[in-house]
Amino acid sequence: MFRSRLKVAADREFIVFEGKSYSYREAERYVQATSAALKRRGVKAGDRVGVYSTNHPTSVFLLLALADLGAIMAPVNPEYGAEEVRYIFSHAEVCGIVCAPDLYETAVLACSGMPSRPWIILNESTATAESSGGNATLQDEILKGSSPIENHQASAASTCVFIYTSGTTGFPKAVMHSQGNLxxxxxxxxxxxxxxxxxxxxxxxxxxxxxxxxxxxxxxxxxxxxxxxxxxxxxxxxxxxxxxxxxxxxxxxxxxxxxxxxxxxxxxxxxxxxxxxxxxxxxxxxxxxxxxxxxxxxxxxxxxxxxxxxxxxxxxxxxxxxxxxxxxxxxxxxxxxxxxxxxxxxxxxxxxxxxxxxxxxxxxxxxxxxxxxxxxxxxxxxxxxxxxxxxxxxxxxxxxxxxxxKKDIIRRRGENISGAELDRVIGNHPAVLEAAAIPVPSELGEDDILVAVVPRPEMTVKPEDIEVWCRNHLSAIKVPRYVAIVDELPHTPTHRVAKFKLRDDVSIRTAATDLQAR
CATH class of the missing domain: 3.40.50.12780 (ANL, N-terminal domain)
Incomplete structure (x- = not known):
């Protein structure tokens, strides 16, 4: 699909990044050179290569170059620390990693605990590259020259990318997608x-x-x-x-x-x-x-x-x-x-x-x-x-x-209550930045409702304010029993509230005000 664009749009801009423009024709040269660099490192069909970086054109070139070889890109959240990176790249069994210069030391630390240590190259040359142990950059690899891709093994069914889930229920899972899917x-x-x-x-x-x-x-x-x-x-x-x-x-x-x-x-x-x-x-x-x-x-x-x-x-x-x-x-x-x-x-x-x-x-x-x-x-x-x-x-x-x-349903007194609805309604309070409702055990059986609330900067909100707001906007069965005012909520990499972490945090209930006990 990418090469077909060259027939009708070779000189059209394909990627614009920080003031630099790559036409489809120029991008094709980078993809070919990246494919050749990967082949020199022994990458073959079915292999996985990790990406540990913020957005960068080399990630696009790498995805296409790996697809050319029938290989797979496994990108990871650049905000992850060494332990999280180690888990994902170990799980994906990557043979190599393309990484941002400022994340090089973390990548090395992550790889140090892996059974089979992958190679690491930087995706761009910066002043920090000198402090990375003389590690090669993708630009260096590309400048070594390219050669035509031979024995193209990919098909529409070839896996081309792993998308790791946010892990809202535990360890992230690697979702496999084919080139045809993309x-x-x-x-x-x-x-x-x-x-x-x-x-x-x-x-x-x-x-x-x-x-x-x-x-x-x-x-x-x-x-x-x-x-x-x-x-x-x-x-x-x-x-x-x-x-x-x-x-x-x-x-x-x-x-x-x-x-x-x-x-x-x-x-x-x-x-x-x-x-x-x-x-x-x-x-x-x-x-x-x-x-x-x-x-x-x-x-x-x-x-x-x-x-x-x-x-x-x-x-x-x-x-x-x-x-x-x-x-x-x-x-x-x-x-x-x-x-x-x-x-x-x-x-x-x-x-x-x-x-x-x-x-x-x-x-x-x-x-x-x-x-x-x-x-x-x-x-x-x-x-x-x-x-x-x-x-x-x-x-x-x-x-x-x-x-x-389904896992965000709170069962209270025989009724199913949507945690997402409570999040939305309470989040509309003018002094609330973010809210998350979770079930907590009730002495009567089933659940009671606890809501964790983050106030807007320079604003104050009390548990009683949340109670009044809920009574004005929700039926009585949906009014939370517990309200915890917190500085922040845990999030997944895609900015969703990680409610499974809230449910596991016993300190939340300890810190919450029991509105029923007043």
């Missing part, structure tokens, strides 16, 4: 966002995340468009970057959109070209601020997981149902069915509109499985349907609506 997901994103060759996709999400790789990069490739790559998300510089790079489309997550909405309006830059934004969930306030204050006309909400990229979305032409996950995603070719979606009960029977059950999905972009975990792979499917673990329902127009994670 191509099809990119084509689906063309339909989802009506991408055109002139589009410039701003990538602020990290290239270890399915969104950045399958939607931003995959979408740019499928459309023959331009990927505007940023090292990391910067809220204070976001609008300046949007204006300077002439970005027309951006993908966000809820946390990033929320941060931008709360930044000083003096940071907003008028006259930008941003027309489209993809992400979820977007509430009414998100639509209002981005459309009316930030002049971004089209917001598209969707739903996907590392295992099933791009399963649902609000149709680009509309109608857009705010807070809805949308309808089953479509492919630009009507003959290609991108997703079948249903709501299932615990026995596997599909439910009619309006009834809540587990969201299940069949899609050609489904993962190949979890690496070295046949048991978890088998447990993720039933009768060919992927089990998302999310409770949802669909309406008579075929739009799907998220209710809660």
């Amino acid at each position: 191509v099809t997901a990119g084509e689906g994103f063309v339909e989802r966002m009506h991408l055109q060759p002139a589009d410039r996709l701003l990538c602020i999400l990290p290239l270890f995340h399915v969104n950045a790789i399958f939607y931003s990069l995959g979408g740019a490739l499928a459309a023959g468009a331009t990927l505007v790559l940023e090292r990391r998300f910067s809220a204070s510089n976001f609008w300046k970057i949007v204006k300077e790079t002439r970005a027309t489309e951006v993908n966000t997550i809820a946390a990033a959109a929320s941060i931008l909405m709360r930044r000083p309006r003096t940071e907003f830059v008028e006259g930008h070209h941003l027309q489209k934004m993809y992400g979820a969930p977007f509430d009414e306030e998100t639509y209002r601020v981005f459309q009316e204050e930030f002049a971004v006309p089209t917001l598209i909400e969707g739903y996907g997981m590392s295992e099933i990229p791009g399963a649902l979305n609000n149709p680009f032409p509309g109608p857009h149902k705010i807070r809805s996950m949308g309808q089953p995603s479509r492919h630009p070719q009507a003959s290609v069915q991108l997703a079948q979606v249903g709501i299932s009960d615990d026995s596997g029977a599909l439910l009619p509109p309006g009834e809540i059950g587990e969201l299940v999905v069949k899609t050609p972009i489904v993962m190949q499985g979890y690496f070295k975990d046949a048991g978890q792979t088998e447990a993720a499917f039933r009768d060919g349907w992927f089990l998302t673990g999310d409770l949802a329902y669909y309406d008579k127009e075929g739009y799907y609506w998220f209710v809660a994670r």
Whole structure:
């Protein structure tokens, strides 16, 4: 797919990064040279190479070069420490690592405890490279020259990337995706966002995340468009970057959109070209601020997981149902069915509109499985349907609506209460930055509700304030018994609250105020 762009867009910008531009033709030279460098290091079909870095063009070149060899990229969160890096790269059994200069020492420390020590090269030359023991850089490797790739062994079914889950239930799992999956997901994103060759996709999400790789990069490739790559998300510089790079489309997550909405309006830059934004969930306030204050006309909400990229979305032409996950995603070719979606009960029977059950999905972009975990792979499917673990329902127009994670349900006095609903309602309190509701054992059996609350900077909120807010906005059964005011909440690498860590933290309940005991 990448090489096919050369036939129609060789001189078009493919990647823009920190003021430097790479055309499709120039990128192809880097990919060929990177493939040759990997072959000199003995990389062959099926091998894994780790990436430990913030976003950088070499990550894109490396993904394509490894695909050329039938090998696999295993990216890791650059914020991980040595122990976390060691776990993932040991689990992936990487033969080598491409790493950012400032993370070199951590990478060496991580590798020191691995049974088979991988080679390490830096992805760029900087002043810190001299302090890295004379370690080679990818640029050095490329300058040694390239040679045509021979005996190309890859196919559409060849695994090309491991996406490690956020580990919300324990150790991260490696989701395996094929080259065909990435191509099809990119084509689906063309339909989802009506991408055109002139589009410039701003990538602020990290290239270890399915969104950045399958939607931003995959979408740019499928459309023959331009990927505007940023090292990391910067809220204070976001609008300046949007204006300077002439970005027309951006993908966000809820946390990033929320941060931008709360930044000083003096940071907003008028006259930008941003027309489209993809992400979820977007509430009414998100639509209002981005459309009316930030002049971004089209917001598209969707739903996907590392295992099933791009399963649902609000149709680009509309109608857009705010807070809805949308309808089953479509492919630009009507003959290609991108997703079948249903709501299932615990026995596997599909439910009619309006009834809540587990969201299940069949899609050609489904993962190949979890690496070295046949048991978890088998447990993720039933009768060919992927089990998302999310409770949802669909309406008579075929739009799907998220209710809660099955594991985020609090069972109180015979009723099921959505932790996600409590998070949203309490998070709307003007003095609350973030909130997370979890179940705690009740002396009456089942659960009581504990909510951990982070106040906004320079603002104060008391447990009693949360109680009053909840009584005004929720039914009595949903009012929490315990409120803990905390400085911060634990998060996964994709900025979701790591509720499993809260549930395991006994100090939270100790620190909480028991509103019932007053």
